[in-house]
Amino acid sequence: MSAYVDPAVRQSTQDVLSTIVTADSSQHAAKLVEQVGGRVTSDLWLIDAVGALLSPHQVEALAAMPGVRSIVENKRVMQSDWGDGGSSYSLTTDLAWPVAIDVGADQVHAAGVTGKGVTVMVVDSGVFFSPLMSMFLGADVAIPFAGQMDFLGDGVCPEGNSYQVYLMKQYDGYCMQYFSASVDRYGHGTHVAGIIGNNYKDAATNVSLGIAPGAWILSARSLGADGTGNYIDTIEAIQAGVAQKDERNIRVINLSLSAYATVPYFVDPLNRAVEAAWAAGIVVVAAAGNEGPNAETITVPGSDPYVITVGALDTNRTPGDWSDDILPRWSATGPTPDGFLKPDVLAPGSKIVSFMYNNPSDPLNTAMLALQHPDYSETTELFRMSGTSMATAVTSGVVALMLEAHPELTPDQVKFRLKYAAKPAVDGDDIAYNLLQQGAGRIWAPDAVFGTFPADGVANTWMDINADLAHGYATEADLAYHYQGPIRKMLSDDGSTVLYYAMTADGVTYGFGAADANGLSWFDLATLTSRLPTWSGGMLTMISGMEWAGGYSNPAGLPTWSGRLPTWSGGMDWAGGMEWAGGLPTWSGG
Structure with missing residues (x-):
């Protein structure tokens, strides 16, 4: 059997293709690439792969060689912001909402947990401190900053005698800034x-703008001045985090x-990299993407089943009021192409x-986003x-807070705990958004950090990540070590409606949501x-009476999961429907 070849590679019209070649080790992958005359550009040891430049002919020759698992395009990655934008110099501001x-x-x-001692690696476009912030506040005041690994430009530090160059150090594969x-x-x-x-604080409430103001931030720069990058640089950043996990106490990688x-x-190189970091x-924590609102719009690496995938809320800038x-x-929704329920x-x-620097008199250091959207900045520092x-x-x-409290x-x-403690959007006795739109619901830090959880509370229990990683797609037998998500879809008899559903081992079918077949809204x-669509002759009619079979009860005064689940006639149960019975605000969506 030939190796798996990304359709985008075969469809490309370029004479030289930037690819990622996976084998049983990066050393073996490099040797095979060189045997067909290709050029190795990077060692992606974390995923047993190399970056390689190949001609179309070399791709086909390499795909036929024993030991090659996959050849995938070195895809473009981009930041997951939608744009929208506000922004002095004390550590308090009245221009933000906490x-x-x-x-x-x-x-x-307030309980003393701020993320202290936890390092969060942010793989993104870098971190910049403005001259005034550097002079008057310092990095540890504004953001507890552990430095920046720069993977752009082959990770080579610039030459020169400037003060900035003096503050850089060359390492294998990246420039430490x-x-x-x-x-x-x-x-x-x-x-x-x-x-x-x-460490900025809201002037009205004295609440920190940072979610984990005590956590260390380690920046890994893999996106350029236009907010885009590629798989190879991003994977190199992730594998550097894995290599330095213990030395720097890197407990979280943020992939926005x-x-x-x-x-x-299980073929996608970036997904394999995040799985390897998870296994380590x-x-x-990965963004769901901004391709919403329709179904099936989750992006990589948020499409990976193991990691935590985050969708967005618009809270209308009313802190504490969920109504x-x-x-x-724009927030992307599931399921993933492999049938997994996302976002989480x-x-x-x-x-x-x-933070974002915007100073018209200093265009060299002003962020490109600030230049493109000056109306989103009110002063020079906040955006x-x-x-x-x-x-994300x-x-x-919030994860950093959890890990300080429970290292x-x-x-x-x-x-498991983050999802278990989440609060779903409700509308009366039913959920306001289906589970493929909101996952477990909105995160709630007090319960995630201080809540009581089942002793065996572990996510991903039905999957073996090590076996998943150990087997690529070299043979059909390898598929036995990978997973198909539980979500399926079915087209209505008239072709108008797509139903997303899952079936339990005992044959009960649960509906997770329905979308217009034309566009998947x-x-x-x-x-x-x-609409009264039918599936194989059965009409869907909502009836009530099924008790909610999941969730948990909090101590008195906090919200509980309760209520009824309506069911579809013909035995198909709707996987939604909860109501609050406690003291936190509820939110009904819209």
Whole structure:
């Protein structure tokens, strides 16, 4: 059997293709590439692969060689912001609203947990500190900054005698840049890092703008001045995080970036890299992407089944008031192409204020985003943006809080607790958004950090990540070690409606949502009922009476999961429907 070849590679009209070649080791992959006359450009040892430049003829010759598992395009990646933008110099500001309140992080801070000792690696466009911030505040005041690994330009430090060059050090594969030398030509990475670790405080409430203001931020620069990059640089950043995990106590990798899902998750090199980081004990938090609102729009690496995938909320800048919170139209929804339920959770991601430098008299250092959207900046330091990138950063901050309080937690335990503690959007006795739109619901830090959980509470229990990683797609037998998600879809008899469903081992079929077959826009239950679609002759009619079979009860005064699940006639149960019975605000979506 020939190796798996990405359709995009075979369809390319270029004379030389930038690819990622996977074998049983990166050394073997390099040897095979060289045997067909290709050029190895990078060692991606984390995923047993190399970056390689190949001609179309060399691709076909390599695919036929024993030992080659896959040849995949070195795909483009981009930041996951939607744009939207606001922005002095004390450590307090009245130009922002404290997103920490909307996820309960302020309550966790009040208990003394701020993410201290936890390092979050932000793989993005870099981090930049403005000259005034450097002079008057310092990196440890604004953001606890552990430095920046720069993978752009082959990871080579610039030459010269400037002060900035003096603050750089060359390592194998990247340039280490310390405070005052790190750069972010685009601005996205600085904004993301400032959402996670940010010591600015809201003037009205004295709440930190950062979700985990005590956490260390280690920047890994893999996106350029236009906010885009490629798989190879991004994977090199991730594998550097894995290599330095223990030395730097890297417990979280934030990936507020996305690429289109074009191959199975177990073949996609970026998904394999995040799985390897997860297996090494690092919690990976990835953006769902901004391709929503329709079904099947989750992007890579958020499409990977193991990691934590985050969709966004628009909280209408009313901290603590959930009544006007909605799912923004751009937040991507599931299922993934492999049939997995995503996103896992939601977090605030609309009009989030964080750092970004904008000084018209200093265009060399002003972020490209600030130049493109000057109306989103009110002063030189703070900028307002929207996107699942921002929601991902909020979630990474909450994960850092969890790991300070419980450093013994594994990534699978963190994922379980974060989802277990999440609060779904409700509308009366039913959910306002289906599970493929909101996952487990919005994150809530107090319960995720201090809640009581089942002793065996672990996510991804039905999958073996090590076996998954150990087998590529060299033979049909390898497929036995990979997974198909539980979500299936079925077209109605008249071809108008797609139903997303899953079936249990005992034959019960659960409906997860329905969408217009033309464009995959979601239907609410009222619209679906009015359409009266049929599947193989059976009409879908909503009836009530099935008790909710999941969730948990919190201590008195906190919300509980309760209520009824309506069922479809003919034995198909709708997987939704919860109501609150406690003291936190509820949100009904819209």
